Amino acid sequence: MLSLAWQTVKARTSGFIGAFVAILCGTALVAACGILMESGFRGGVPTxxxxAADVVVTGDRIVRPDGGDVLAFEHAAEQPSIPAALAAKIAAVPGARAVPEQTxxxxxxxxxxxxxxxxxxxxHNWESAVLAPFTLKEGTAPQANEVVLDSGLAAEAGAGVGAQVKIMTRSVPETYRVAGIAEAAGRARQASLFFNETKAAELAGRPDRVSAIGVLGADARKVENVLAGDHVTVSSGADRSAAEFDDVSQTKSLLAILAGSFGGYAVLVAIFVVASTLALTVEQRRREFALLRAVGATPRQIRKLIGVETTVVSVVAGVIGSLLGILVGHGLRDAFARIGVVPDDFALSISPIPLVAALVIGVAAARVAAWSASRRPSSINPVEALGEAAVQKRDVGKVRLAIGWALIAIGLGATAVPLFLGGQLGAAMSVMAALVLIIGLTLTGPKVIGAAVRVIAPVLARSSGVSGYLAAANVLKNSRRLAAAVTPLMLAIGFAVVNFYSQTTLTAAVQQQTEQSITADHVITGIAGVPAEVSTTAKGIAGVTATSLVRTQVITASKTGDTVEVQSRPANGLDSTAGGMVDLDVVSGSIGDLQPGTVALGDAHASWEDKKVGDEVEFWYADGQRAKLKVVATYRHDLAFGDYVLSAADARAHTNAGMDSxxxxKAADTTALDALAGRYPGLRVTERVAAQDRSQERTQFLLNLVAVGVILGYVAISVSNTLVMSTAARRREFALLRLVGTGRRQIVRMMRTEALLTVGLAAVLGSLVAAVPLGVLAIGLIGSPLPAGPIGVYLGALAGAALLGVVSIAVSTRLSLRAKPIDAIGTRE
Structure with a gap:
């Protein structure tokens, strides 16, 4: 059977090109996702x-609630500190030198x-300089009121040894003498200043705690054994960079999560594309299979032949696609770096594991698709074989139709979810509802397209001459073929439009609610934050009311059945005096009761968690520390302020910076405010501010655009692939039309009409698939049935799909018409 399959593949190379391309591109996409996921665990930047440290010990940033599975975890936004006493425990390891570091x-x-x-x-403290190692280029180690600058910072400041420099930490700038200039190998991603041990501990403001402990002369396993049960992370090798750079740590977590979800979409789309392509390939060979059945081939032999052929093609395509996935992975990394999600110097980790996994997934998907596609040609009776080959079956299976209509009903029901759940979850549900609708329309496509064609075809026949008549006859008799061409175009349009406008609508809703919520006259902001004392000082100015605003995150865990879901949620810290500057649209309780140890909840989240004023709620702060606070208020403006509003003191205490955002x-005159801000370089007084920092959601939006762009690129290839294959398979039909007197131009116009009908139906169905969930989402978020965002993106999606469809059909038609009719009529299918 393998020999026969190989001969068939060689003899029908053009017939297998479509399947080859679909499997190759799908495998490359899955391999790239696997590389990104592996890099989330093993990649990084040079530390x-x-x-110089063999091991780095830091606080454990992974939050794992009790009762959750291995995937039930979340990455804390802030690096927690660790007890300084751990250095003594580490020093007990033979040969180990423990060096505490303050940051x-x-x-x-x-x-x-x-x-x-x-x-x-x-x-940092000067003792930790040995971990780089930083070596003194000039001068001496710092003493009291002295500082050592790294060489790059010293050059930028124009300060040499003995110079006086002003340095701002969490208060007004203080003047220090430059005791020395230090230098370390490599390009520095951060500027470093070193103080003596006493001053560094004072400026860090965390008695008996340190940021990290570097270990010299010991391996990670021995250190882990000593610190077992201390809730710390022991890093060595490439993982040390995640302990050093906060953006690397967050990138690794983000890549692992993104690649997992993105890879899931990629696998689903790849299976869909490969299945539809193989089904078309098998359908075009129906005469061949009919002949085999007529001369005695059994259904099992037909299925085995198709399966072996598919395996041969998929293995070759999968191997090439897996290797191509390395280039795709680097391309995605570069795209993520350009939008600021991944550091420019973040290196991918590449091993055979994701490549082999992608190959296995690609071959398995192809085999499953081949089994599904082979059922019909292998199940017909030998007596009916030739007749079945000559006339295309028009009925769609009842089970397929039932599943399709059920999915459409489920999708329409899911579109109502954003009316009850807002925010990112509501936007995500709109996308999921659109995907379910697309799958449902794919299954019911022949029926839906057939009904549309029966309305359109008579109009075409009357209004477009011979070409219109021929096009109408073709689409009436081959609505399933038309549906196969419409479906991927509909997928491309619907998927692109829903993903883009769901995010722009959410952004507009946040902006709308923020404008309603912020009632303060002015805001004081800084480059790296605002010292906490600024708020206290501002409150003491006559005629001024002020409140700290601390943007942060919390981590929550909810249990549904046996599943524990862990989520990172936006939160804010406010003072109890915030009532005059913000409008949370309080439902119950009072923001005036917001003190350390208390929390206010978004009303929707409180209802979901069944919490009310007076209850206690458990979660984790931004640094992964567990919290159990009393609920003092619930509010509706959760898009602007997040699901949790903490006291500013609690929120600030669990951030590394320890400052306000x-x-x-509230002040009629800004003169005193300007004078206050002038004492702190980098602070400025402006008009109002967005309550919640939406940078994370903006990042997610950009990530979605990149991910959707890649998937749409794959879908575009599959669309072109499918249209070219289905058009090229009509060579004998074109030859017969020409032999009976139809002109070449008439055939071209006929195909152009069919192409316009194809893209027109795809545009209408794709728009409807997107319009329903987006309209409901817009009503739920911004009170309008029209989603927010530039209409040019929607028009561009339609134009791109139309151009792709028309060009693919036109090119393949002209290529098919190059042969002489008398030669083409005798070619085999």
Whole structure:
């Protein structure tokens, strides 16, 4: 059977090209997702500050609720500190030297009075300089009121040994003498300032705690054994960079999650595309299979032949596609770097594991698709074989139709979810509802397209001459073929439109609610945050009311049955005096009762968790520390303020910076405010501010655009592939039309009419698939049935799909007409 299958593949190379391309591209996409996922665990950037350390010990940032499975976890947004006493435990390991490190925000004020902020800047204790290692290029180690600058920062500040520099940490700038200039190998991603041990501990503001502990002279396993049960993370090798750079740690977590979800979509789309392509390939060979059945081939032999042929093609395509996935993975990494999601120097980790996994998935998907496609040609009776081959079966299976209509009903029902659940979850449900509708329309496509064609065809026949008559006759008799061409175009349009406008509508809703919620006259902001003392000082100014605003996150866990779902949610910290500056649209309780140890909940979230004023709610702060707080209020403006509003003191205490994100102010005159801000370089007074930092959602939006763009690229290839295959298979039909007197131009116009009908139906169905969930989402979020966002994206999606469909059909038609009719009529299918 293998020999026969190989001969068939070689003899019908053109017939298998479509399946080959679909499997190759699908495997490449899945392999790229696998590489990104592996990089989320093993990738990173070269470590710098810990380059000389064998092991780095940091706080555990992974939150794992009790009762959850291995995937029930979330990555804390802030790096938790660890007890300084752990250094003594580590030092007990034979040969180990434990070096505690303090890390805190510290910015040098330039000669122009503005902070030097070309890169993130942090202060450290001088003892930790050995971990890089930083070596003194000039000068001596720092003493009291002295500082050692790294060489790059010293050059930027124009400060040499003995110079006086102003440095701002969490208060007004203080003047320090530059005791020395240190240098480390490699390109620095962060600026470093070193203070003596006493001053560094004072500036860090965390008694008996440190940011990390670097270990020299010991391996990770021994350190892990000593620290078992201390809830810390022990990093070595490439993982040290995640302990050093907060963006690398977040990138690794983000890549693992993104690649998992994106890879799931990629696998589903790949299976769909491969299945439809193989079904078309098998359908075009129906005469061949009919002949085999007529001469005695059994159904099992037909299925085995198709399966072996598919295996041969899929293995070759899968191997090439897996290797191509390396290039696709690097392309995605570069795209993520351009939008600021991945650091420019983040290196991918590439091993055979994702490549082999992609190959297995590609071959398995092809085999399943081949089994499904082979059922019909192998199940017909030998007596009916030739007749079945000559006339295309028009009825669609009852089971297929039942499943399709059920999915459409489920999809329509799911579109109503955003009326009850807002925010990112509502937007995600709109996308899922659209996908369910698309799958349902795919299954019922022949019926839906057939009904549409019966209405359109008579109009075409009367209004477009011979070409219109021929096109109408073709689509009436071959509505299933038309449906196969319409479906991928509909998928491309619907998927692109829903993904884009669901995010733009959510963004508009956040902006709309924020404008309603912020009632403060002014806001004080800074480059790296606002010292907490600014809010306290502002409150003491006559005629000024102020509140701290601390943007943060919390991690929640909810249990449904045996499943534990862990989520990171946006949150804010406010003072109890915030009532005059923000409008949370309080439902119950009072924001005036917001004190340390209490929390306010979004009304929808409180209802979902069955919490009311006076109850206690459990969650985790941004640094992964468990919290159990009393609910003092519920509110409706959760898009602007997140699901949790904490006291500013609690929120600030669980951030590494220990500062406010902004200070909201009510004041008729800004003179005193300007004077206050002038004491802190980098602070400025502006008009109002968005309550919630939506940078994470903006990042997610950009990620979605990249991911959707890649999937749409694959869908575009499959669309072109399908249209070219289905058109090329009509060579004998074109030859027969020409032999009976139809002109070449008439056939071209006929196909052009069919192409316009194809893209027109795809545009209408794709728009309907997107319009229903988007309209309901818009009503739920912004009170209008029209989604927010530029209409040009929708028109561009329609134009792109139309261009793709028309060009694919036109090119394949002209190529099919190049042969002489008398030669083409004798070609086999």
């Amino acid at each position: 710098q500050r810990y380059a 805190f925000p510290a910015v040098v004020v330039g000669q122009d009075g503005q902070p030097l902020a070309s890169k993130p800047s942090f202060g 902004a200070v909201l102010v």
